[in-house]
Amino acid sequence: MSTTRKxxxxxxxxxxxxxxxxxxxxxxxxxAGTGSGGTKGSGSKTVTLxxxxxxxxxxxxxxxxxxxxxxxxxxxxxxxxxxxxxxxILTKGSPRGDVFFGVDNTLLSRALDNGLFTPYAAKGIGQVxxxxxxxxxxxxxxxxxxxDICVNYDKKYFADKKLAPPKTFDDLAKPAYKNLLVTENAxxxxxxxxxxxxxxxxYGEDGYQDYWKKLKDNGVKVVDGWEQAYNEEFSGSAGGxxxxxxxxxxxxxxxxxxVEVLYADPQPKTAPTGVATGTCFRxxxxxxxLDGAKNEAGGKALLDFLIGKxxxxxxxxxxxxxxxxxxxxxxxxxxxxxxxxDRPTTVAPDTIAKNREQWVQSWSSLVVx
Amino acid sequence: MAxxxxxxxxxxxxxxxxxxGRGLKDGGVWQFGRIGxxxxxxxxxxxxxxxxxxxxxxxxLTLLIALPGAYVFARFDFPGKQLLRAxxxxxxxxxxxxxxxxxxxxxxxxxxxxxxxxxxxxxTVWAILLAHGFFNYAVVVRTVGGLWSQLDPRxxxxxxxxxxxxxxxxxxxxxxxxxxxxxxxxxxxxxxxxTSFGVVQILGGPGFSTLEVEIYRQTAQLLxxxxxxxxTLVQFVAVGAVLAVHAWTVRRRExxxxxxxxxxxxxxxxxxxxxxxxxxxLLTVLVLILLPLAVLVERSLDVSGGHGFAYYRAxxxxxxxxxxxxxxxxxxxxxxxxxxxVATLIAxxxxxxxxxxxxxxAGRLVRGFDALLMLPLGVSAVTVGFGFLIxxxxxxxxxxxxxxxxxxxxxxxxxxxxxxxMLPVLRAxxxxxxxxxAVLGASPLRAWREVDLPLVRRALLVAxxxxxxxxxxxxxxxxFIARPDxxxxxxxxxxxxGRSGELNYGQAMALSTILMLVCAVSLxxxxxxxxxRSGEF
Numbered sequence: 001m002s003t004t005r006k007x008x009x010x011x012x013x014x015x016x017x018x019x020x021x022x023x024x025x026x027x028x029x030x031x032a033g034t035g036s037g038g039t040k041g042s043g044s045k046t047v048t049l050x051x052x053x054x055x056x057x058x059x060x061x062x063x064x065x066x067x068x069x070x071x072x073x074x075x076x077x078x079x080x081x082x083x084x085x086x087x088x089i090l091t092k093g094s095p096r097g098d099v100f101f102g103v104d105n106t107l108l109s110r111a112l113d114n115g116l117f118t119p120y121a122a123k124g125i126g127q128v129x130x131x132x133x134x135x136x137x138x139x140x141x142x143x144x145x146x147x148d149i150c151v152n153y154d155k156k157y158f159a160d161k162k163l164a165p166p167k168t169f170d171d172l173a174k175p176a177y178k179n180l181l182v183t184e185n186a187x188x189x190x191x192x193x194x195x196x197x198x199x200x201x202x203y204g205e206d207g208y209q210d211y212w213k214k215l216k217d218n219g220v221k222v223v224d225g226w227e228q229a230y231n232e233e234f235s236g237s238a239g240g241x242x243x244x245x246x247x248x249x250x251x252x253x254x255x256x257x258x259v260e261v262l263y264a265d266p267q268p269k270t271a272p273t274g275v276a277t278g279t280c281f282r283x284x285x286x287x288x289x290l291d292g293a294k295n296e297a298g299g300k301a302l303l304d305f306l307i308g309k310x311x312x313x314x315x316x317x318x319x320x321x322x323x324x325x326x327x328x329x330x331x332x333x334x335x336x337x338x339x340x341x342d343r344p345t346t347v348a349p350d351t352i353a354k355n356r357e358q359w360v361q362s363w364s365s366l367v368v369x
Numbered sequence: 370m371a372x373x374x375x376x377x378x379x380x381x382x383x384x385x386x387x388x389x390g391r392g393l394k395d396g397g398v399w400q401f402g403r404i405g406x407x408x409x410x411x412x413x414x415x416x417x418x419x420x421x422x423x424x425x426x427x428x429x430l431t432l433l434i435a436l437p438g439a440y441v442f443a444r445f446d447f448p449g450k451q452l453l454r455a456x457x458x459x460x461x462x463x464x465x466x467x468x469x470x471x472x473x474x475x476x477x478x479x480x481x482x483x484x485x486x487x488x489x490x491x492x493t494v495w496a497i498l499l500a501h502g503f504f505n506y507a508v509v510v511r512t513v514g515g516l517w518s519q520l521d522p523r524x525x526x527x528x529x530x531x532x533x534x535x536x537x538x539x540x541x542x543x544x545x546x547x548x549x550x551x552x553x554x555x556x557x558x559x560x561x562x563x564t565s566f567g568v569v570q571i572l573g574g575p576g577f578s579t580l581e582v583e584i585y586r587q588t589a590q591l592l593x594x595x596x597x598x599x600x601t602l603v604q605f606v607a608v609g610a611v612l613a614v615h616a617w618t619v620r621r622r623e624x625x626x627x628x629x630x631x632x633x634x635x636x637x638x639x640x641x642x643x644x645x646x647x648x649x650x651l652l653t654v655l656v657l658i659l660l661p662l663a664v665l666v667e668r669s670l671d672v673s674g675g676h677g678f679a680y681y682r683a684x685x686x687x688x689x690x691x692x693x694x695x696x697x698x699x700x701x702x703x704x705x706x707x708x709x710x711v712a713t714l715i716a717x718x719x720x721x722x723x724x725x726x727x728x729x730x731a732g733r734l735v736r737g738f739d740a741l742l743m744l745p746l747g748v749s750a751v752t753v754g755f756g757f758l759i760x761x762x763x764x765x766x767x768x769x770x771x772x773x774x775x776x777x778x779x780x781x782x783x784x785x786x787x788x789x790x791m792l793p794v795l796r797a798x799x800x801x802x803x804x805x806x807a808v809l810g811a812s813p814l815r816a817w818r819e820v821d822l823p824l825v826r827r828a829l830l831v832a833x834x835x836x837x838x839x840x841x842x843x844x845x846x847x848x849f850i851a852r853p854d855x856x857x858x859x860x861x862x863x864x865x866x867g868r869s870g871e872l873n874y875g876q877a878m879a880l881s882t883i884l885m886l887v888c889a890v891s892l893x894x895x896x897x898x899x900x901x902r903s904g905e906f
Contacts, residue, residue: 048770053864076770083589083751087758090391094762096769110592185575188586224570227866231874232473238871242668243473263870265673357591368575 047071047298048097050290052084055101056318057311065305071298081190082107089114093292098299101144101287101306105134105346106193108141108286109353117141117288118296123304127326132284134349141286144306145321148254148341149194150280151181152273154236157248166249168278169202172215179219182233182247185368187360189225190283195251196363197352198281201345205355212366221247222368230256236273238264254280255320258337262317275339282344285321373723373742373784376715379766380777381745384756385601391759392598400595407599413583417603420563420579423494427501427562428555434502434653435509436551441650442510443517445643446635453651455892457658458507458834462842462888464859465567467881470668470866471661472500472572496572501565503657505558512554513547515831516793520546521629549793556615557789560608560746567844580604584749601752608747612740662885669878673871680875684883698880701861702887705841708772708857712779712840713833719780720787720832725817727788728795742788745781753778772855779843783836790835794828795821834892841888858884 049055055077062073076097078084085103088095092114103111111117112135121139130136132143151172153165166172172181184192200208223229231239234250238260257271287306289299305311312328315321322330393400407413442454460468476496520543528538564581578586580600587597638647670676684698720742727739745753757778761768768774798821806816844859856864858880865877 053867079589086589086592087755089592090755091758091762091769188570188575188590222575224575228469228571231866232470237874239874242671242874243470259868259870263868263872265679265872364575 044295044298045071046074047099047295047302048074048076049302050076050078050084050088050095050097050100052081052102053077053079054081054319058314058318061311061314064310065302069298069301069305071295071301073302085111088116088290092116095290095292098290098293098295099287099302100290101285103141103286103288104190105282105284105286105349106190106197106352106356108134108349111288112140112349113353116291118291118293120289120300120303122300122307124307124325128307128324129326132324134284135286141288142303142307143284143324144287145285145312145315145319146324147283147285147321148280148344149191149198149251149283150254150339150341151195151276152234152236152250152252152256153276154234154248155270155272155274157235165274166276166279168276169199169211171276172220172249172279173211173218175218177218177249179221180247181215181219181249181251182221182223182229183251184226184229185222185224186363191226191229191251191253192222193356193360194281194283195279196359197347198279198345200359201281201347208359209362209366212363216367220367226252236260249276253320254339254341255316255322255334257339258333259320261337262333271337275341277339277341280341280344282341282346284324373719373726374738376719376784377741380757381748381753381781384760385748385752386756387760388594388752388756389598389601392594392596392601403595404599404602407596408603413596413600416578416580416583419577420581421607423497423569423577423579424559424563424565426494427498427505427565428559430498431502431505431509431558431562432551432555434657435506436513437646438506438650438653439510439514439517441647443514444522444635445638445647447638447647452893453654454510455889456662457510457654458838458892459662459885459888460503460658461505461507462838463881463885464842464844464862465571467665467862467877467884468500468503468661469567469571470878471664472496472503475661475664476572494573494577497565497569497577499657500568500572501558501562503661504568505561506654506658508557508561509554511831511835512557512790513550515790515828516550517543517547518634519629519827520634522634552615553789553793556611557746559611560743563607563611564604564747564749566749580607581749585751588751588755597752601748604747604749605744608744609740612743616740665878665885666882669875669882672875680872680879681883683872683876684879698861698865698876701856701858701880702883704855705857705859705884705887708775708779709837709840711773712776712783712843713837715776715780716783716787716836716840717829717833720784720836721791721829723784724788724791724795727792728798739788739792743785746785750778753781775857776840779840780836782843783839786835786839787832790832791825791828794825798824837891838888841884841891858887 055075057075066072074097078087081102081104085100085107088100089110100116117140119139120142122142125133125139125142128143132146134143135141151166155165158165163176166174166177171177183195186192186196196208199211202208203211221233223233229250230237230252232243233245233247234240234252235245235248236250237245237256239245254275254277257273257275260273261267261271287303289296289303293299307325309325309328312323312325313331315323316331316334322334393403438457442450476499525538525542528542529535533541563579565579566581566585569577569579569582580603584597584600584604587593587600638644669680670678672679723738723742757774758769761774768777802820803816806820807813811819841857842859843857844863862877862880862884865873865880
């Protein structure tokens with residue numbers, strides 16, 4: 001019966017090893033969560049920020065917050081922007097955190113109609129540009145950043161072809177740019193939706209369908225997500241070059257060119273991609289104090305901090321968005337390689353809420369099917 | 370029996386019922402009329418039809434490609450067999466984002482086929498079918514091959530001695546014995562392809578949508594819970610029907626099999642026919658599996674101005690990623706391994722107990738439970754994840770922000786593998802052996818230890834391997850709950866792919882390559898354990 005014994009010994013050893021490993025897992029966790037040990041008490045030292053996967057802040061700036069206020073930030077990311085918000089709506093009244101960051105103007109009405117946030121006028125809100133304060137009367141949400149969804153172009157392609165890159169929505173439908181554009185599914189991707197809203201803002205509710213018919217005849221390609229459009233189909237991106245991509249126009253962000261520079265080795269003197277500044281739709285991202293937050297005081301301090309200069313200046317190179325607070329400096333990389341978008345299109349959140357589904361549906365049957 | 374039932378009730382049934390209820394109830398009253406409304410929409414009908422036929426086609430294609438492979442791995446001995454068996458399992462655990470990238474490189478523009486013959490398969494249904502074959506090859510090879518290698522070839526030989534032709538002997542002897550395993554494999558492939566998410570999204574483009582994709586869209590993006598609930602029910606019914614058919618086939622075919630040591634059944638191929646078969650299978654593996662994997666490796670080394678390890682070096686520091694991660698991406702390996710070990714343990718305990726209970730009792734109720742255990746494979750991660758959110762939200766079970774949720778969710782998907790792999794072998798154990806042990810005075814526990822355990826040890830390890838691999842590659846549920854300070858490998862890959870820039874893309878490829886290697890090494894270790902022991906009985 002030595003066999004059985006060996007098995008038993010091996011099994012026990014394996015189980016012990018596994019438990020030890022598991023132990024590492026849990027001890028790591030408790031170490032990371034030492035700050036959260038006090039969550040239950042009233043004078044909690046931890047404030048929990050719920051956000052989407054794109055949330056990033058440098059370690060230094062989060063430490064700075066702790067130094068200033070005594071609160072430690074715990075970040076909880078849950079899916080893309082839409083999914084993250086919907087999870088908050090489902091857990092309304094018993095939220096997982098204190099502050100939610102990442103609801104944008106295309107989804108704002110859904111959040112407000114569901115009564116997700118407790119009003120709070122953050123300290124320093126007076127320093128925030130007036131045109132991004134879409135809830136200025138009630139202060140249920142605080143604007144934190146803006147970003148522009150625009151068509152990017154592959155500079156090399158247009159230089160080689162001696163063709164001027166497109167500038168406006170109209171240009172994209174011209175024969176010179178046939179079969180060059182790739183965009184995202186407006187039903188599943190937020191830049192895709194932004195681009196669709198940009199065309200609605202430009203051509204009106206009566207005209208946008210005609211415009212998309214023209215785009216379709218002009219060979220626009222639709223893929224599901226930004227990752228594919230940008231990394232697989234767009235010839236100007238690093239990933240696209242490796243994938244031998246053949247579309248020199250893509251719907252992305254005005255901040256994409258600086259990113260191409262920052263993450264290239266060696267860093268080039270000019271960005272490989274440019275922005276068609278007449279095709280931009282402005283996204284504004286907001287944060288708010290969650291209704292039912294356990295640590296309301298900490299949440300308020302965090303909101304103050306989010307629109308403070310330190311966080312605002314840290315944001316561009318972490319999330320590639322622009323600050324909203326007056327006087328917050330934008331890094332050189334942005335001014336040097338990024339585009340200034342003077343007049344981005346936009347649509348009021350209420351109008352979006354009312355029509356989003358119908359616009360997306362008619363867009364789908366027109367372009368995708 | 371009590372443990373698996375409690376586990377499933379708490380971490381599966383309750384959350385899923387709660388989220389479906391949210392969608393179908395209005396003011397506390399069930400609104401079953403909504404089912405008809407949703408199902409009569411033509412866009413929904415298109416989705417249903419596409420889901421069904423692509424799953425059938427994928428299953429057929431996978432069986433066609435992989436059954437010869439199952440035979441070759443079971444019956445032939447050739448150098449590098451263990452390594453290859455580990456390698457074919459790697460795709461199974463890779464995140465679909467990564468596989469999509471690899472397949473586009475092969476089938477898309479400027480890809481392999483395009484350069485040779487000018488054929489492009491991206492955004493066609495062929496790309497989806499081939500990728501499904503790539504993912505599920507191992508399911509067939511392992512489930513069918515695992516049993517095949519333990520069938521005594523002398524039974525077939527005996528039939529031939531008694532005058533049966535080669536084909537007749539195979540049909541009468543081997544095929545009936547393999548039946549349940551083939552059915553189990555086909556069922557798994559069908560389930561995976563029926564609920565396919567990432568593959569369809571990336572390779573199919575927006576023109577194609579499966580039920581699972583639609584549920585995700587309706588729940589996570591539109592918060593259209595009623596529509597999502599109806600679709601979830603449809604998926605339930607469909608999966609339930611498949612499982613019922615499966616249970617019926619298995620019951621009709623299952624007999625006590627004489628299992629032998631695989632080392633005795635495998636031998637060197639003999640004759641031109643067998644060598645050609647081996648060659649054909651190796652070529653399939655090369656083209657279908659190794660080539661896409663090689664593309665990933667190549668891209669991870671393709672730094673500007675030649676090839677090198679720059680992307681791998683960058684993975685070691687959090688600074689190079691300026692904020693994408695709070696820790697160096699490399700630490701994701703440790704996180705992934707720890708989560709996977711815990712998930713495997715949970716899956717083995719729950720699945721093992723369930724399989725044991727299912728072998729002993731044969732009542733209608735128990736058989737129903739058998740089918741229920743498979744349901745997590747057929748329910749979308751987003752449904753379970755959103756269900757967790759609205760049910761596990763009160764102390765002591767406010768697990769929504771706890772690390773244990775990750776292995777729990779992963780184990781949910783691992784348990785069916787454990788049960789599926791263990792059950793055919795456990796049922797094939799001759800009950801008379803157990804009775805004999807009991808007659809000789811052994812307690813039930815001792816009889817199990819002395820009779821069942823040695824026979825099922827191999828299956829147990831295979832099951833553990835599957836559960837471990839699934840946990841390593843699990844993405845759908847993990848991405849909802851993994852915390853930013855300890856991301857898993859697939860989550861880290863997805864995060865890197867979600868940003869522009871050469872370094873991020875290169876690091877995503879490098880990390881995928883590492884994930885691939887980690888999986889291959891774990892699976893290879895498992896193969897070693899298997900053979901080290903195989904000579905002992």
